Amino acid sequence: MNSGNLYSINDKAIYDALHQSKLTKSDLKELFLARGIVISSDASREDLARYFSRLLHDYYDYQALAKRLGSSSRRDKSTISYVDMGGLTIDEVEDAAHELSDLIKEYDATAQVNRIGDKVEVLVNYRITNFNKNEFSQVVNREGVIDLEIEDGKLLIRSPLTDTVENVKEVLVESVAVNNDVELSIESINMKGISSxxxxxxxxxxxxxxxxxxxxxxxxxxxxxxxxxxxxxxxxxxxxxxxxxxxxxxxxxxxxxxxxxxxxxxxxxxxxxxxxxxxxxxxxxxxxxxxxxxxxxxxxxxxxxxxxxxxxxxxxxxxxxxxxxxxxxxxxxxxxxxxxxxxxxxxxxxxxxxxxxxxxxxxxxxxxxxxxxx
Known part of the structure; x- marks a missing residue:
């Protein structure tokens, strides 16, 4: 699911999926066994793919195949941003963070907030889609951690550099600003003004x-x-x-x-x-x-x-x-x-x-x- 859209697969997609090398013989046995079917180790992949693709399939079949064939997770690079807080404390930041889940629904994301001493940790769960990939890799569940702490009057924001997390970060800072009736802007490490x-x-x-x-x-x-x-x-x-x-x-x-x-x-x-x-x-x-x-x-x-x-x-x-x-x-x-x-x-x-x-x-x-x- 993504913003009200439902991803579905057809028999051709399942037929192609069962031919992929990422799907092992052991995986094939599990798929058939879930249907109450025992397959021979000598059965050809072509015959198994043709037979299985003709069966009726549901959401759980999609999940089973997507789990095995979906995009592998990768480590995102990190970035750091700075916000001059003008006297605001980490408590105001935490209050705004607790409002995030309601504010970031448009990004198909949710947020979980943890307070660790003088720091706030926001765990963002979201989904990304890429329709250029095969049906079982188009939707990928991702998560990113936004670390927040105040140092020398500035809010330090450490986070993965992904589009969704960047959007969540901007929503958070805007929420802090609105809640406290102040103007806040995000600064980052860049050399935009130097073209040499x-x-x-x-x-x-x-x-x-x-x-x-x-x-x-x-x-x-x-x-x-x-x-x-x-x-x-x-x-x-x-x-x-x-x-x-x-x-x-x-x-x-x-x-x-x-x-x-x-x-x-x-x-x-x-x-x-x-x-x-x-x-x-x-x-x-x-x-x-x-x-x-x-x-x-x-x-x-x-x-x-x-x-x-x-x-x-x-x-x-x-x-x-x-x-x-x-x-x-x-x-x-x-x-x-x-x-x-x-x-x-x-x-x-x-x-x-x-x-x-x-x-x-x-x-x-x-x-x-x-x-x-x-």
């Missing part, structure tokens, strides 16, 4: 070196972007190849590089010269000890052109064995460790934005001085 490709890349170069208590180890994945509607159109470039590409109407918008020491490669330097800048990065860091595990992180701006929607993910760690060797498989962090590392990324991102803002202002000041002297 060099400055945008510099943000990530600064970010990966600023994790408190951790030393930079390597950058393994870099995703770069080159907006088509740039105003400079390579005016300062000396490359004849680039001019020829423009004449042919060819434009590469996105590219990615994977490997070791990616930021030091000649390939990425060449792409910088063509106007590309980093919008997403995967990097590794270690603690200041010889036997440290390797921690892996990811950060990006959701809108690569506007440089808004900053989000991050503490991916996991490669456990140190001995003799400088590490496990090849990555382990996940505990919830406590993931939160601790997430705070480090948030603070590093704030420092990176401040660094870019300061250098941008200094450059502007230098330009003004030059203009006066001339």
């Amino acid at each position: 490709a060099e400055k945008r890349t510099e943000f990530f170069e600064h970010l990966v070196h600023q994790l408190d208590g951790l030393a930079h180890h390597d950058v393994t994945d870099v995703y770069i972007y080159n907006p088509k509607n740039k105003s400079d159109d390579f005016e300062d470039s000396d490359s004849d190849i680039e001019e020829e590409v423009l004449d042919l109407g060819v434009h590469i918008t996105r590219a990615s590089l994977k490997g070791e020491k990616v930021l030091l490669s000649e390939e990425i330097k060449g792409l910088y010269d063509k106007g590309f800048y980093i919008w997403k990065i995967v990097w590794q860091a270690v603690e200041n000890s010889f036997d440290s595990d390797i921690y892996e992180f990811e950060a990006q701006f959701k809108n690569a052109e506007e440089f808004t929607g900053f989000s991050y993910l503490a991916r996991g760690y490669y456990k140190y064995k001995e003799g400088g060797e590490y496990n090849s498989s990555r382990n996940g962090f505990s919830d406590i460790m993931e939160r601790k590392l997430g705070v480090k990324i948030e603070k590093a991102a704030q420092l990176a934005v401040q660094h870019i803002a300061n250098t941008d202002s200094e450059q502007l000041g230098d330009d003004d001085d030059q203009g006066e002297s001339s």
Whole structure:
């Protein structure tokens, strides 16, 4: 169900579903056994699919197949927002949070509120639909946790960066404002006002070196972007190849590089010269000890052109064995460790934005001085 709509399946969809490899022989036996039918291990999948698809089916058949064939859950990247509370307390935030379930019905979502000391936790359950997927993957149940706390007079909002959770977050802040007859606005980590490709890349170069208590180890994945509607159109470039590409109407918008020491490669330097800048990065860091595990992180701006929607993910760690060797498989962090590392990324991102803002202002000041002297 979604906003009054009912999703149904036909015999062709069930026939196709029973041919999928995700549905094991054991799953097929359970489906038939629920109908009181025992099948042979030698029965072909084609015969079983043809027979089962001809039967009458109900909602529970759909649920049984969707559970096995539906989209697998994935970890959403996190983001942080700030609201200047102007003297309001976490109690006013909690009061508004308790009203959420009635306010977010249009998003097919519900909210459960928990108070943990000086913090408020809102568990949002919602559904998303994608009609481009098969019938058993079109509706996916999701949940996201919004963590709320007040620090230095500002409400810190940590949450997954998904469309529904973002909408719920805006409804919550608006509810707090209405209940207390004040004006509140949500701020976030972004560089929307800085369009320089060099400055945008510099943000990530600064970010990966600023994790408190951790030393930079390597950058393994870099995703770069080159907006088509740039105003400079390579005016300062000396490359004849680039001019020829423009004449042919060819434009590469996105590219990615994977490997070791990616930021030091000649390939990425060449792409910088063509106007590309980093919008997403995967990097590794270690603690200041010889036997440290390797921690892996990811950060990006959701809108690569506007440089808004900053989000991050503490991916996991490669456990140190001995003799400088590490496990090849990555382990996940505990919830406590993931939160601790997430705070480090948030603070590093704030420092990176401040660094870019300061250098941008200094450059502007230098330009003004030059203009006066001339």
